[in-house]
Amino acid sequence: MTGKELLLRALADRGVQTIFGYTGGAIMPVFDQMDKLGHFKFIMSRHEQGAAFMAQGLSRASLSTANPQVGVCMATSGPGAMNLVTGIADAYMDSVPMVAVTGQVATGVIATDAFQESDVIGVMMPICKQTYMPLFVEEIEQTVHEAFYVATTGRGGPVVLDIPKDVQNVQVDKDYHFDTAAFRPALPGFYYHPTPAREPLQKAVELINRSERPVIFCGHGVISSNAGKLLQQFAEKVNIPVAFTLHGLSAMPLDHPLSLGMMGMHGTVEANRAIMEADLLISFGMRFDDRVTGKLSEYAQNADVIHVEIDPSEIGKNVQPTVAINADVYRTLHVLVSDPMLAGKPRRRWRQRIAEAREVMAADLRREIDKGVGDDGALLMKTIIDRLSKLTGGRDLIVSDVGQHQMMAARFYNYQTPNSWFASGGAGTMGCSLPMAIGVKLARPEERVWSINGDGGFQMNMQELGTIMEQGTDLKIMILNNGYLGMVRQWQTLFFDGRYAGTPMQSPDFGQVASAYGIPYRKVTELAEIEPAIQEAIDHPGAIMLEFVCDPSEVILPMIPAGGGFDDMIIKRPKAKKKKD
């Protein structure tokens, strides 16, 4: 057998069914072998970044299914590998298991600046969980199995395999044998603590029982460990409200009476006020990112913190916990839910305080959503998302791009099903939605998938419409077009005296773009057209594109300014001093 055969055999052994990628000189042998085998479904992206996000989408969406899969993307050396960088860095920030295979120039010319050579290992090392370059054909299978183990064990993350072209073609010695069943990773430094220790758990229970104003934090770790139902049981048992990080959304139904919605920079007033006044924060699977905490020196000053986290290096990184539990969220919640010492309390005054906070913006938001248009008559994003939520019952899969529309989709879609919200969080990568949605649809083909985009992000990877066309992917594409980079424009409105530098954007005729790819298209400009257009997309059996002409002056509030504290939360839109549009 040759290196390329061993690579593909190992990928098949690991349950890989689909490979996303783009071929090129240094990976041609593997592609050739893949074609001969016919075992894998190959999805050719139109840009390597697209392949990385498709692989992410597959991993993210299948996490909560009975058949979790690790997305695999493949690219050639040099520019091909470099084009994967953003997608890999994004997966690393959001703890998404993924394996990227890149071809490398032949070992004889490595480090000679050969044609299409890049130091892939050097570039990838800081942005992924592990990198490998097998130099001998006998290393390939062990490397692939180790890569999958590392990518999926503990905190998930991407792993990169950079395989020189000659190694792909080398014949293995006739005595070579790799026992897949007996595979054990040779990683003496890889520590993993899935089970919570008893002592911190007891302290946590004492703190929970004692607290008067507690808040539960639901992070991405709850979804990664499939612990949404347990979290809900726990919250109900102790009668404590739940605030969600961006990636924690959809772990449990958002309209649950204990739900506070999203917390942080664009979080709800009730979530952020509750955190300000809390005496205890119980956080599950989250990392106290700056978009969540705001100014750290003012964050949760009067609260004890219980931090449950699989990655020990996240504990104490930003917020020092009173009790640290380094363990898997599912296992921790499982123990907590069945702990007879854990007590529920009515905490009437606390619930009253939260109910008051909930009312602060409720009426204004309701009025805005119902009005549905801005001063110039263009549509409001929040109304579009609200209508989408109502028409789909909050039960569809939402894949958002990055920007204002992302925060609208996070805030105004009423997530009902587990792991139904996908977006780039830590890295905040514009252009992720369209390719990620392709991966999400592959992972869960029976469910309806919406790719929600701004006009800016959509144009960053809209070439993947070609992939959708080729694969016949049934994807509902929404472009919320306000002619601007909306989130940056919002910052310019609030903090740069309304000087809109670099944010106005001219778009092509999206109808013609869609038509070029054979995708039906509807342009929506009137409030009354929103629901019929969404309904048409629901009824249409394949890909369809809806463009909504949106009000550029709409803002997503509340907002805590970057580096500000929770006290700085902006609730009402201040009048811009200067306006140039």
Added chain:
Amino acid sequence: MKRRAILAFMLDRPGVLQKVSMLIRKKMYNVDTLTVCNSRKKGISRMTITLREDDEEKVQQILSQLEKFTEVVSVKELDTDHSYWREAAIIKVEADDEHLESFRKDYTFEILDHKSNEIHIIQIAGSTRRIDAFVKDLGEEHIIEIARTGVTALEK
């Protein structure tokens, strides 16, 4: 700022040193000294890194992030009360024998080579402070060249 010594045992593989130094750079530290050698176990290297930081929590963060690397087998901080920190220096000195021998009562050093009556190559080992003191007492003007190993450390 307080000087810290971090002791890490790690797999002897290409790229591990880069990974460790990149993490320290990412955390915005300047590495004071860094020594790597074989450990007692085959395939495991021993690395001592010194850097300056007063904040205990920040040091703890570096330790836990280093520990996260799959190639890092163990990592800990060593303090001067509970460990020996030593380095060695090889110094090319331009001084007459009499001047050099006048330090014998205060410092232990070995003469590796007499290049001429006036030029000698000497070797000295000890704490950083001791080597600094030796260099100062000897007089910078007498030193042609100096090579120091950086700190290596061992728990008491």
